[in-house]
Amino acid sequence: MSHLPADAARDGTHLFDGLMLDSRLEAVLSDAGYVRHMLAFEAALARAQAACAVIPAQASHAIVAAVDGIHASELPGIAALVAEGTARAGTPVIPLVRLLANRTSPEGQPFVHWGATTQDVMDTAQVLQWRDVLARFSDDLATLGSSLASLAEQHRDTAMVGRTVMQHALPVTFGLKAAGWLDSVTRHRRRLNDLGPRILALQFGGAAGTLASLGGSGAAVARALADDLGLDCPDLPWHGARDRVAELASFCGLLCGTLGKIGRDVVLMMQTDVAEVAEPVAAGRGGSSTMPHKRNPVLAAVMVGAGTAAPGLVATIHSAQMHEHERAAGPAHAEWRTLPELLRLTGGALRASLALAEGLTVDPARMRANLDATQGLVMAEAVMMALGTRLGRLDAHHLVEAACRRASAGKRHLRDVLREDNAVMAHLSAEALAELFEPEAYLGSTRHFIDAALAAHASLSPGSRHLATSEPTEAAP
Amino acid sequence: MSHLPADAARDGTHLFDGLMLDSRLEAVLSDAGYVRHMLAFEAALARAQAACAVIPAQASHAIVAAVDGIHASELPGIAALVAEGTARAGTPVIPLVRLLANRTSPEGQPFVHWGATTQDVMDTAQVLQWRDVLARFSDDLATLGSSLASLAEQHRDTAMVGRTVMQHALPVTFGLKAAGWLDSVTRHRRRLNDLGPRILALQFGGAAGTLASLGGSGAAVARALADDLGLDCPDLPWHGARDRVAELASFCGLLCGTLGKIGRDVVLMMQTDVAEVAEPVAAGRGGSSTMPHKRNPVLAAVMVGAGTAAPGLVATIHSAQMHEHERAAGPAHAEWRTLPELLRLTGGALRASLALAEGLTVDPARMRANLDATQGLVMAEAVMMALGTRLGRLDAHHLVEAACRRASAGKRHLRDVLREDNAVMAHLSAEALAELFEPEAYLGSTRHFIDAALAAHASLSPGSRHLATSEPTEAAP
Amino acid sequence: MSHLPADAARDGTHLFDGLMLDSRLEAVLSDAGYVRHMLAFEAALARAQAACAVIPAQASHAIVAAVDGIHASELPGIAALVAEGTARAGTPVIPLVRLLANRTSPEGQPFVHWGATTQDVMDTAQVLQWRDVLARFSDDLATLGSSLASLAEQHRDTAMVGRTVMQHALPVTFGLKAAGWLDSVTRHRRRLNDLGPRILALQFGGAAGTLASLGGSGAAVARALADDLGLDCPDLPWHGARDRVAELASFCGLLCGTLGKIGRDVVLMMQTDVAEVAEPVAAGRGGSSTMPHKRNPVLAAVMVGAGTAAPGLVATIHSAQMHEHERAAGPAHAEWRTLPELLRLTGGALRASLALAEGLTVDPARMRANLDATQGLVMAEAVMMALGTRLGRLDAHHLVEAACRRASAGKRHLRDVLREDNAVMAHLSAEALAELFEPEAYLGSTRHFIDAALAAHASLSPGSRHLATSEPTEAAP
Amino acid sequence: MSHLPADAARDGTHLFDGLMLDSRLEAVLSDAGYVRHMLAFEAALARAQAACAVIPAQASHAIVAAVDGIHASELPGIAALVAEGTARAGTPVIPLVRLLANRTSPEGQPFVHWGATTQDVMDTAQVLQWRDVLARFSDDLATLGSSLASLAEQHRDTAMVGRTVMQHALPVTFGLKAAGWLDSVTRHRRRLNDLGPRILALQFGGAAGTLASLGGSGAAVARALADDLGLDCPDLPWHGARDRVAELASFCGLLCGTLGKIGRDVVLMMQTDVAEVAEPVAAGRGGSSTMPHKRNPVLAAVMVGAGTAAPGLVATIHSAQMHEHERAAGPAHAEWRTLPELLRLTGGALRASLALAEGLTVDPARMRANLDATQGLVMAEAVMMALGTRLGRLDAHHLVEAACRRASAGKRHLRDVLREDNAVMAHLSAEALAELFEPEAYLGSTRHFIDAALAAHASLSPGSRHLATSEPTEAAP
Secondary structure (H helix, E strand, O other), rough: OOOOOOHOOOOOOOOHHHHHOOOOHHHHHHHHHHHHHHHHHHHHHHHHHHHHHHHHHHHHHHHHHHHHHHOHHHHHHHHHHHHHHHHHHOHHHHHHHHHHOOOOOOOOOHHHHOOOHHHHHHHHHHHHHHHHHHHHHHHHHHHHHHHHHHHHHHHHOOOEEEEEEOEEEEOOOOOOOOHHHHHHHHHHHHHHHHHHHHHOOOOOOOOOOHHHHHHHHHHHHHHHHHHOOOEEOOOOOOOOOOOOHHHHHHHHHHHHHHHHHHHHHHHHHHHOOOOOOOOOOOOOOOOOOOOOOOOOOOOOHHHHHHHHHHHHHHHHHHOOOOOOOOEEEOHHHHHHHHHHHHHHHHHHHHHHHHHHHHHEEOOOOHHHHHHEEEOHHHHHHHHHHHHHHOOOOOHHHHHHHHHHHHHHHOEEEEHHHHHOOOOHHHOOHHHHHHHOOOOOHHHHHHHHHHHHHHHHHHOOOOOOHHHHHHOOHOOOO | OOOHHHHEEEEEOOOOOOOOOHHHHHHHHHHHHHHHHHHHHHHHHHHHHHHOOOOHHHHHHHHHHHHHHHHHHHHHHHHHHHHHHHHHHHHHHHHHHHHHOOOOOOOOOOOOOOOOOOHHHHHHHOOOOOHHHHHHHHHHHHHHHHHHHHHHOOOOEEEEEEEEEOEEEEEEEEEHHHHHHHHHHHHHHHHHHHHOOOOOOOOOOOOOOOOHHHHHHHHHHHHHHHHHOOEOOOOOOOOOOOHHHHHHHHHHHHHHHHHHHHHHHHHHHHHHOOOEEEEOOOOOOOOOOOOOOOOOOHHHHHHHHHHHHHHHHHHHHHHHHOOOOEEEEOOOHHHHHHHHHHHHHHHHHHHHHHHHHHHHHOOOOHHHHHHHHOOOOOHHHHHHHHHHHHHHHHHHHHHHHHHHHHHHOOOOOOHHHHHOOOOOOOOOOOHHHHHHHOOOHHHHHHHHHHHHHHHHHOOOOOOHHHHHHHHHHHHHO | OOOOOHHHHOOOOOOHHHOOOOOOHHHOOOHHHHHHHHHHHHHHHHHHHHOOOOOHHHHHHHHHHHOOOOOOHHHHHHHHHHHHHHHHHOOOHHHHHHHHHHHOOOOOOHHHHOOEEEEHHHHHHHHHHHHHHHHHHHHHHHHHHHHHHHHHHOOOEEEEEEOOOOOEEEEEEEEHHHHHHHHHHHHHHHHHHHHHHHHHHHOOOOOOOHHHHHHHHHHHHHHHHHHHHHEEEEOOOOOOOOOHHHHHHHHHHHHHHHHHHHHHHHHHHHHOOOOOOEOOOOOOOOOOOOOOOOOOHHHHHHHHHHHHHHHHHHHHHHHHHOOOOOEEEOOHHHHHHHHHHHHHHHHHHHHHHHHHHHHHEEHHHHHHHHHHHHOOHHHHHHHHHHHHHOOOOOHHHHHHHHHHHHHHHHHHHHHHHOOOOOOHHHOOOOHHHHHHHHHHHHHOOOOHHHHHHHHHHHHHHHHHHHHHHHHHHHOOO | OOOOOOOHHOOOOOOHHHHHHHEEEEEEEOOHHHHHHHHHHHHHHHHHHHHHHOOHHHHHHHHHHHHHHHOOHHHHHHHHHHHHHHHHHHHOOOHHHHHHHHHOOOOOOOHHOOOOHHHHHHHHHHHHHHHHHHHHHHHHHHHHHHHHHHHHHHHHOEEEEEOOOOOEEEEHHHHHHHHHHHHHHHHHHHHHHHHHHHHEEEOOOOOOOOOOOHHHHHHHHHHHHHHHOOOOOOOOOOOOHHHHHHHHHHHHHHHHHHHHHHHHHHHHHHOOOOEEEEEOOOOOOOOOOOOOOOOOHHHHHHHHHHHHHHHHHHHHHHHHHOOOHHHEEHHHHHHHHHHHHHHHHHHHHHHHHHHHHHOOOOHHHHHHHHOOOOOOOHHHHHHHHHHHHHOOHHHHHHHHHHHHHHHHHHHOOOOHHOOOOOOHOOOOOOOHHHHHHHHHHHHHHHHHHHHHHHHHHHHHOOOOHHHHOOOHHHHOO
């Protein structure tokens, strides 16, 4: 193998894309997708300015025709040209506008990019990407919610041990655990509904945010442009106010946190020592290159990976809010590579979660066996509460704690130890004691909580989301 | 000076508290404030359980009386005892419950902390703190908005140079800059309104989130407890689902980002080389220990400091979302010191911003002088747009760009250079050219944008906030 | 309980200090400790300037006497006064210098703080704190290394299952796991040795880093001052170059990462389902407020908590490197509260790790039982490698993988399944097969690795560390 | 423009690669570069195992021949296949080993990847990438140091104003500023020398870190393999101990911090209002799409961008240190995309800094003009120090501070104000006063500091670096 020349290499680290990302988002987030949205902005700008009589109708037609004349298959090539120009110009808009002008007939040429500035194009194209991505997230969250709701319903009464601080605590059900995951997902869906209208806003301010180049027509053009693109027309241009960007990043961070939590729970339950659930089997997935017996968590690991990597990216976007004056010298650069990566990781973790939730194998028998593994210790609270009504909580606590210690030391069942304890049996019959060791009888409000989570999920119709009106593929020019 | 024994030192780093924090929040966020809220939880729990006939009414009265009997002046001492116990027990609730039980008369003693677990107390007390803090933030943001609105109105027509990528770009007004700051603040106020109902939720799940210890009464007690505390009763206990915590942290991060951006803008405008604004003068503030002529930005530096430090804290809280199972072993610890610090930094930056916005000195004459400093270059776009309607945008761009270079090289006024350019004067009269160099004539939609920001601010009545109903001081037991 | 007035509360969040921090560091890191170091700087400055004939000897004597006259018991009070002044002045040095001048006799008064600036005092005092803290870290790391070395030696042959991607993989020994932890600790000790000389450097530059106020004597005074304080005299003042600060923060982050990894391993091994190790028992530690049978990890959770919280703090310090010009307006503020917190968390996690490593209970029998739990599956690689020499690795892999699946499906021991497989038994005798299932026979280089880690540990004598020469208590004035 | 099908898009965000990255690193960091290093590992493994008689010599020859037979031009294609397989298998090593086995002649086939595990290949290939990247960083830092040294020498006496907290403070020289930048760079070069030997270590542990699959030959093979690859042979496999990874990330963070600081200083000095330096002009760079007169900082903005984005990535790698047991389920995934991105951003900022430092335009006349802009105020300390020897520092401070205020208020030169002040003139002659206003006479140890920085730079010969012995291109198979 001879030395590899730089130009022979496909740039970037894409080896883990198929594993960690959602390829369906690449049509939106790739350079070609971004260029497509930048061109959509330029076309809509021309239409809006013609409608407001800022530029001639013919000019608008020419520009729109030039954009329409670009076939999707050309976009990667155009993106490559733009990338090359960006290295020189410091911004992708200068080379893109030049390219578009070259493809526009003479009556339109002078009016290409009229009155707009670099950041208007970059930010608005970015918002158009966000809309497509959020629509995907919204659909996926609805699907994930439904899968989790099915798990919650199906395992409503599947008793398993609840673990706090990684110790067996009390009985819960797997349905409750799934309902807990669902509860966060439902909250994220509501957050998405709040978020959309606030962040899917046109950026259009011209060189310094005054739209001075449009004289008295700036506000009218902005309104027409926002309507054309199906975006909110904000009170003010926001080139220097990046809280919308940081809000989106925060949402991704929250979502990755939940997906990471689900993934971690699954990884823990998939431990060989626990073996309560297993990831759906897919041909060739999760094997080891050297250990033939291994079944590694793959989807859950992707989710934990996103939960680990997202916070740093969120922090970068938060840091980059400190834009200087009317446009930043540096902080903006920090956004350019970070936000797409965060959106990708989020999308990838979401995709993994869909497969996980859809196909998770649950082993109720093993769950029951694990529940019994500590010989009644997990029912200690049940006994304590029963005694507590007679003895008071603290005395009961001491009594049961001592019995637990004796049971542990003697490797005996707690029930048997308690049966020998006169202080206890003075208050409980043998049957009453035996009943206290039925996990199913000590689930408290578990079903109530599951029902509440299912009802909240059901209240969010999949079609109710704000973002549904502008489907990504139809928003494209 | 002899060696300092460890116990002689007041622990912690508090040297910068007065500078960087808001002391009004310490009544809430201090250990004493936290203990106060934990006690409030225990009292409300007793009331709710008595109302649901889970514990005897006398027991409830006894517990409530014990809590009521604790004078505020005792709280720091109690907090110190609890802190000591926390070091041994790993959680502050065990020592606090013991202390409370000791102070409760016999009929209540057995029922102290009945059915609740550590995290119920810690998380709900924390939420009660949040409510107080958010109420303060809400008030402060309303006040900040009003101060910024005043600046925007007062300086609606105060022309200054807009700076993009730290270069003079085009004329703007200082009113527009203030309106841009206001616009973010208005958005934060809306976010706060969305956020409150979602995060100000009771945590009450018992040992593993099933409320098993309350038998069939769990849901009813939860509802009564939430009502008593004035909190939302969530669908499910959320000990293991930390997205609410992360959402609050994200909000703080967004807010610190905006305050940091305002601070950075002010720092830049306060540069000796720019000198367009100055912080309000306070006796002794901003001096140098060695340079008698210095007037350093102090408030703005606090704001930039918060904008710099918040993202890392936000990332920690986001990371800590990956709680294991029903309660975490480690991630929770990461929350305990991080979130209060983030709330403190946010409150401190907000306090600084109030003083800054209220007392900012603005120098319109210097702003105008800076606008003129480049001898007309900032009006280049105005000329280009005027020529563009005749020549097309790109040709006009080239023509004006060349003139700019000649003007820079010859250190002449751009207007004079253009006046000698036949290609230009073929399209413009001398008067028309002169008019193009009036900054006030090239402000486009500036007034419109300011009006929109002011209207949005005005639409949020200071009294409309969700959180107003439960004032911090009245929420206290 | 009546409402708590703000001034009744002890400020700050200290409830978890005893649990999460190392109180021995507070003598150094507290405000009093910081003030002590600032005063030490002022005294050393006076001595150095007198030695270089920059100020009169009497002036120096007077200043040194004033510093010496401050009793340790006064420091907290002084710190409180300085804190108050900081809120007004924006820096603690202005009030401190005023206070010191007031306590200095007339011949010294004019020369207090001569030629120095705020940041000289703050940064150098900080470096003096670092030295004390690093000396503590150095000692603690040596002790931790020794404890881990003991575990590695003692459990050199204690077989347990190795877990990759949280699945049982192959046999290892607990000694190897401890050796792996030790290996990182050894590396941290070497890093500390590299780090010390680079970061323990005087900061002394005067108002703008030129020492102009000392005329031609600046460099000589700097040298004498560094010698007096036992610090490195750097090539240049470093007020604006914060890589030293970030290097220290990075070291803390690395160390917390290792401690968090150890903590997480322990948490996982302490799971009820695994139960291979247990934290040392301390009276009252690790109990639950409601579940009498719980033994929660406390020390390990503190370590994981530090590993979770440190990265965000590291990121803040890294961000704050972008100081503007000769001194920052904001980034410095971000350092002030962040670095002490990071040092505290690191010290606390280190303290927890000492207790953990010293007292860890190891259960070899349970380790062995867990190793056997998968009925021979963890020995699959051993079989595969044995077959591989005959059949090739890939064929052997397929063969054994299929047998593993049959064993899992039939819940049988892998050995028994293989024994029925002619394709296998064609290459292995029954005895050879049985031997392949002895874990102790499949440990490869385990002992070699343990020995290497122990040797590397032994090569670092506890007394060899660079920092040992200036003990914290003796460095104090 | 019709809708873009996903497969038509080139995946990933590469639009800013040319602007923000260093294309020379892509041969190393691209997927093809990574695959090349993984193959190099497999070949070296075969050689080492044959040398230790673990596998037959023919097998080794066959494997090495198969690797050698892969032409560089095939690598992108192979990388694409591996990427596809990674999506299914969860790791790139399984598909790569399969591919390599398919290309290996029968006598070698059974021994491909013998005894190694996924992470051995991934981590060691990664370390080989690091070596190449660090060699590039080392060269670039040497070059950057030289450029900065030239600036420091050339502008040793170019007086400019020192700015603290963004206010004019005292005179410095531009040479001193450059020397300060150089000082950090020199420190980074020393760090790199410390770092290399510690992190450039073979990872080779087999399935669980025992090398059990190699029987008694594990340690010998490890040694031979490390020697073959030119890497350090560590005491222990480090699959679960990620401090080396975090140390590299920290180094990148430190370096980006310094580059960001330099970038920010340049951005600030390039402000239209300051105009003391300018970036080297390149055709088409730094223009605005709408403002013909703009000359935006481009290189400096890239550097600030890296300084803003690096900390979040550093935090991720630090977080990911908490690997579980012998290999992580999630944290590793967080490393995979984050570390390459961090290395890329660092390399890109370094490349930008080379162009910046090489071609920076410095305007001494403007520096001098800015120094004079405050009419003598920046010389206030000089006057104070001169008076201080007579009056004491505090009295002098008050006197001069008052004069500064009068000068500011009256917009007069401080010298003229002082000349009218009898309290001052009692101690100074008119000539002495005039001399105090010569900036060049108040530079203290400036030259000394510059000389020290230059000497430290000179002491690091460009050829002395540890990493030089194994050039990236020669390390390739």
